[in-house]
Amino acid sequence: MYYGAIEAGGTKFVCAVSRDGAGIEARTSIPTTTPGETLKHVFAFFDSYPLISMGIGSFGPIDVNTDSDTYGYITSTPKPGWGYFDFLGEIKDRYNVPTAWTTDVNAAAYGEFREGGARSSGSCVYLTVGTGIGGGAVVDGKVLEGFGHPEMGHILVRRHPEDEYGGNCPYHADCLEGMAAGPAIEKRHGQTGDMLAADDKVWEIEAYYLAQALVQYTLILRPEVFILGGGVMKQTQLFPLIRQEYQRLLNSYVDTPDIETMITSPAIGDDAAVTGCLLLAAEVKA
Incomplete structure (x- = not known):
């Protein structure tokens, strides 16, 4: 069983898996195009691994308020096609596992705090x-x-x-x-x-x-x-x-x-x- 990670950037997505929650066992880099095209490649990567849970750090702004109707969405981004996109919802529809959701820079801060x-x-x-x-x-x-x-x-x-x-x-x-x-x-x-x-x-x-x-x-x-x-x-x-x-x-x-x-x-x-x-x-x- 694996932990999954998505670093969702405006230029590229980095997807990775780990069995210990820290060391990267496998990874791929995907150009950020349209949501449909990008997620097609994301799914192709993760479908090969049985997942325990996932962590997503996304470009924003994103909605992190769990009481909000748009929790899990990328919100007012100027990036074409991604505005008010239910990113977390799409991931959870595909993989019914617990998923952490935050910004890419919060994720980077946490990575450096724990391992850097x-x-x-x-x-x-x-x-x-x-x-x-x-x-x-x-x-x-x-x-x-x-x-x-x-x-x-x-x-x-x-x-x-x-x-x-x-x-x-x-x-x-x-x-x-x-x-x-x-x-x-x-x-x-x-x-x-x-x-x-x-x-x-x-x-x-x-x-x-x-x-x-x-x-x-x-x-x-x-x-x-x-x-x-x-x-x-x-x-x-x-x-x-x-x-x-x-x-x-x-x-x-x-x-x-x-x-x-x-x-x-x-x-x-x-x-x-x-x-x-x-x-x-x-x-x-x-």
């Missing part, structure tokens, strides 16, 4: 910076959710004094995602981040926005570890810039752990979310 860079801590925030920006948190050993799930990428930020870019978010323009996600970098400078020099001014501006976000998360949640993943954070020169700007903005107002270990990259790399999904699958109650 936050393993020795009591709390962490995972922020992914790529095509969009999303964040998840683990507090007191539990994934953080309330009426809904956190939307850390859409907090409002102060504009950098030298930044004239208007912002890329269709909802808020100059929120964190609108100013610091990959498309904002490309539209601001006419090149993707991987084409820009490591000492380009863009990285100072990027660090300014990301450090603002980490300061706000610090003052609200006081996590022990920030784990920054996603395609933009492959630009490793960002880490010292973010740490420096974070300390400047926080200005010693509250105590924090050692800055070098507090703001770090994912210890389990791109497997953080799928690992978190497997762990949640192993813990879900019927």
